[in-house]
Amino acid sequence: MRNGPLSLTFHLLLVVFLLAPLVVVIMVAFTPGMTLEIPLDSFSLRWLEAVFHHPDFVASFWTSLWLALASGTLSVLLAIPAALAIARSSFPGRDAINGLLLSPLLIPHLVLGVAILRLLTVIGETGSFFWLLLSHTVVVSPYALRLILAAISGMDESAEQAAYSLGASRWTVFRRITFPMILPGITGGWLLAFITSFDELTMSIFVTSPSTVTLPVRMYMYASETLDPMMAAVSALMILITGLAMILLDRVYGLDRVLVGER
């Protein structure tokens, strides 16, 4: 069946609704004025430049970047062996472990933030980057695990069996056959974990301290006090960075596969 004119109008209106706030933010970032207005006759890069001279935003950007790189990498390193065990073998408690490892997807980040703040206060580690990294790893690793699990269970095992029968060791088979075959799942999982960590706000707002404020937390705090084009410029840069990450994700794994979860 084809879509009628009514359906297409509805669809167009919805696309406008979805893109409006993003397009408006990008346009406002180029305003020469002091207020949040869409520039009509003149454009200026002053606010985009101002972001790079704002020490708090710059520091938070680096914090978020390192945090996302490290938690993405750590979560992939933890998820590969776990996914291999869960997808390939049966052992007592396997389903329970799988459920536990995916459970942060079901727990509101608010609850995670409150809980981890309690732990850090008790052990006297508030404001530690290391513990912030561990808490981000818990939040993002289910995403990595899911994509790697999908890659392993969709993979053809006959190449591995052939290698074993030709006398290859377990480690050689993993390094030369399994790893290259599930690499798209691993890179996709790493990128998804990276993006999730880079964007995470609700848990981080409880767990960060003045020396470890991440970019979303900084933006939230800035926007709840002042609404000026600086915020629009930071947002436009964030959209740009996320856009680039999305293109990468699309190249290595397929954006629709990540988003819809189909293989």
Added chain:
Amino acid sequence: MTRRGPFLLTVPMLALYLVVLCLPLAMTVVLSFQTYSHSAGMGEGFTVSNYLRVVTDEYYIEIFVRTLRISVITTVVCLLIGVPEAYIVSRMRSPWKSIFLIVLLAPLLISVVVRTFGWSVVLGPSGPFNQLLRAFDIPTLRLLYREPAVVIALVHVLLPFMIIPVWASLQKLDPMVESAGLSLGASKSTVLRRIVFPQIIPGILSGSLIVFGLAASSFAIPGLLGGRRVKTVATVVYDEYLTQLNWPLGAAIAFVLLATNLAIMLAYNAMLEREQRRSIG
């Protein structure tokens, strides 16, 4: 490989979860039963007064009711928009289908703070929305720091979570059955109502569940677009923790939220199983 081999592979990840997930949650459960006074701070005594306060104090009841109302409205709007849209896009042809699927879902990956800020610009007193109204001589609307702004932004942010499961169940449909219905003389609306809709109910249910859960616990949107007027459960927990410093009460509110979410999910699973048994048996 020994029987322990595979289990050992999961140990590093499990260890992290035990220390940074299970332990903190357990500690916070304990915290929510501790006493608190503004003069002495947190006490060691065991009390259920925090939970009692959440369910009896009118201030907190109002906040839970408001959060519930906002989440239900958001879920219904997402359902009314997301289900037809998923169906429309699924019927598109090859390049458009994947292009628009990405347009619908990609905003998911853009920071919620950015998207929320976008709405505060669009809906602001001199923003594009009110300019549009002015151009048509319609009186402007004060939307910011009121519930409609929160609902609009929540729908925008959560719509992909409705579309994904509905899309997945639409993919399982056999288009031949639709054609069969049409060729046997059924009208388009009958085909939709009798053939398409019943098959995507599981997708709609699971989408609604995710949207509701995320709406009820969302923080950035009511925080930035609701201001002081539209307090929700998440922003109140934040206040208790960072301004009132009453952590035991904040923890109790957070756990009431978690328990509500989990209860709804379990009820949904039970419903789904009943549904499946009925369709098989």
